[in-house]
Amino acid sequence: MFQLRYQTYHLSSTQSDLPDLEELPEFAQEAFSFCKDWLAGKDRFVQATSGSTGVPKLQEITRQQLMASATATGAFFGVNSKFKLLCCPNPAYIAGKMMLVRALVWDCEITLVEPNSDPVASQEEPFDLVAMVPLQVETSLSSPSSLKKLKAIQTVLIGGAPLSDSLHKALSKEGIAAWQTFGMTETVSHIALAPIGTGELIYEALPGVEIGVSENQCLWIQSPMSGAEKIKTNDSIELRSKNTFVWLGRADFVVNSGGIKLFPEQLEKKINSWMSERYPGVSYFFFGEADDRLGQRLVLHVEGEASQLNLESLEKELKKLLGKFEVPKKINILPQFTYTETGKINRLVTAKQP
Numbered sequence: 154m155f156q157l158r159y160q161t162y163h164l165s166s167t168q169s170d171l172p173d174l175e176e177l178p179e180f181a182q183e184a185f186s187f188c189k190d191w192l193a194g195k196d197r198f199v200q201a202t203s204g205s206t207g208v209p210k211l212q213e214i215t216r217q218q219l220m221a222s223a224t225a226t227g228a229f230f231g232v233n234s235k236f237k238l239l240c241c242p243n244p245a246y247i248a249g250k251m252m253l254v255r256a257l258v259w260d261c262e263i264t265l266v267e268p269n270s271d272p273v274a275s276q277e278e279p280f281d282l283v284a285m286v287p288l289q290v291e292t293s294l295s296s297p298s299s300l301k302k303l304k305a306i307q308t309v310l311i312g313g314a315p316l317s318d319s320l321h322k323a324l325s326k327e328g329i330a331a332w333q334t335f336g337m338t339e340t341v342s343h344i345a346l347a348p349i350g351t352g353e354l355i356y357e358a359l360p361g362v363e364i365g366v367s368e369n370q371c372l373w374i375q376s377p378m379s380g381a382e383k384i385k386t387n388d389s390i391e392l393r394s395k396n397t398f399v400w401l402g403r404a405d406f407v408v409n410s411g412g413i414k415l416f417p418e419q420l421e422k423k424i425n426s427w428m429s430e431r432y433p434g435v436s437y438f439f440f441g442e443a444d445d446r447l448g449q450r451l452v453l454h455v456e457g458e459a460s461q462l463n464l465e466s467l468e469k470e471l472k473k474l475l476g477k478f479e480v481p482k483k484i485n486i487l488p489q490f491t492y493t494e495t496g497k498i499n500r501l502v503t504a505k506q507p
Contacts, residue, residue, distance in 0.1 A: 184244040221377035223258035225359040238263040241272030286313035408441035453481040
């Protein structure tokens, strides 16, 4: 039976009255209010996009789309009503909201916790499925007690940002049953999943999802969860079969430097291990900048103070880790990046900072 739990507060499918939520934090109010609306039969919901690749916008999502997404994920993993879920993303955003929808559609229990950096730390009971962002997973991996709890979870869904090379290796080493998700608000959460093992990430589309590539080698999606229309994305991919693919990066971030296409997200993976070891916690990203001779030149943006970074060492290491044409023509150090409300780097805005 569906039941939402937060501390001493409970809401079930057989309970008609909502608990008094005035003293609860905003994220908990959002969760209980959404579930009440769902149980009352509400058919349409308004959801904000993350704004990581543009201006955030409001989008109307139907009950049928949300149910289709939860049903497809349930079929993929073979879930049942005995599953116990943990909701640690903010329910105001699609990742957290979809955890609630899954519990409602699968008719199972879900525990709500504050969306902090180590959500499993305060939990004593084992869970069957949880959705987390990379930062939460990294934090849990660094704590022996949280790592033990993470290993006990049957399925860990990781989304919200690309998986770093170091995190990929750590998850594989620890034998955690984790999956990288691929999706967006427009597709109502993920439409494909990639098992995180020792090899490259190969995404498999969920049941009922059709995929393909357009003329510019970008992914298109047709699915029950995204509505009747075919969705054309700006994600460059390499199809491996009719329902599997490898993600290369955002087409709108691709840098065309002298006729050579460079995918920033792939380059970031190449330097991730070294950067994490040498400059732990420092954010960075590659981006294109207009250039009279090359059309675009590759720039590495790094968050921090110049006094904290050894530019000579960084430039030397980049030449070792990257190919001849992949080495950035410029390194731009900024004291602070601009971030979206969901914690992603807003590359478009940050790259324009003086």
